[in-house]
């Protein structure tokens with residue numbers, strides 16, 4: 001069984017949340033085969049805003065860098081005229097990032113302020129996120145900024161139907177980039193956006209034909225706002241997006257029987273939109289995204305920290321691989337200051353104690369994106385572990 005790292009955020013030396021973390025932010029760029037990752041990267045590498053970025057890719061050939069190449073820094077590293085560095089994976093990601101960091105410290109390569117790692121199209125992004133969180137040397141030097149997932153506006157819906165990886169890539173995303181919007185009809189794009197909102201209510205969906213997007217929309221997706229140099233919980237958690245989505249999918253239903261409901265086009269094609277009059281509201285267990293649940297729990301009473309850890313451990317033991325993303329702002333009983341938790345599957349970042357509440361609302365809010373574990377399972381488990389031992393609530 002996995003303990004939450006950090007054990008006790010209250011008695012442990014508090015992570016100084018108000019100071020910007022010195023670790024370099026890493027963005028993971030993922031997306032299904034052919035969904036436009038390379039096209040997006042090519043456009044990004046041209047962008048002046050991408051100077052001081054190191055990009056980690058699988059092969060130079062894929063990205064077609066010849067016209068951008070300024071100097072070869074080493075066998076697997078090139079420097080571009082935009083100022084950014086591009087390097088191919090050597091060994092594994094851990095070796096590559098350590099190598100990059102060492103070269104930067106030694107001054108062998110120009111300083112960079114952020115890293116983008118492109119995954120292959122069939123990759124499950126979770127192990128990469130785990131590597132960043134769990135390798136002690138990497139975790140001391142790098143931090144996960146966010147996951148950017150490209151979704152093909154034309155083929156995205158059928159990929160969501162058939163490919164569990166594509167659903168997972170969308171579910172763990174902090175930003176979703178809709179590619180090939182130039183080729184898709186507005187109806188197709190709208191229907192896809194609605195499906196993506198049901199899978200991942202909080203991730204902004206950014207249309208980018210031919211990779212045309214302002215890098216600012218993709219980066220700085222983490223808890224810290226680089227402008228204010230302080231945590232921006234509202235932007236990071238976006239629990240209201242989960243509540244809006246839950247309200248949409250539970251209209252007319254006051255029960256939770258373990259299934260979510262989705263609006264979708266089940267074969268009516270482009271002509272079918274949300275106002276087309278078809279009955280879109282039904283179950284279809286063959287679609288991979290019908291297994292995804294996205295919901296928010298709001299807890300009024302302060303939570304005993306150890307009970308919360310027990311709850312998380314029980315949940316991880318029940319189905320850690322199905323907890324795609326969990327984020328929370330907790331009011332813990334032992335402290336007047338809030339604690340932020342963040343997990344992907346069975347791995348959790350060390351909890352962070354904030355130095356102040358982000359607003360007047362001091363209730364705990366936890367958002368979940370899960371596969372096959374609904375609120376109807378998680379809420380009773382939470383009540384049992386968190387309040388059961390206390391005899392409260």
Ligand SMILES: Nc1nc2c(ncn2[C@@H]2O[C@H](COP(=O)(O)OP(=O)(O)OP(=O)(O)O)[C@@H](O)[C@H]2O)c(=O)[nH]1
Pocket residue numbers: 031032033034035036037038039040120121179180181182183208209210211
């Ligand atoms: N019309 C149009 N074509 C696009 C767009 N984005 C990508 N493409 C094309 O789609 C194809 C696949 O794009 P890539 O950028 O190679 O996709 P990828 O995700 O890197 O592909 P893999 O590395 O094979 O997983 C290429 O032929 C691109 O030119 C877009 O926004 N509009």
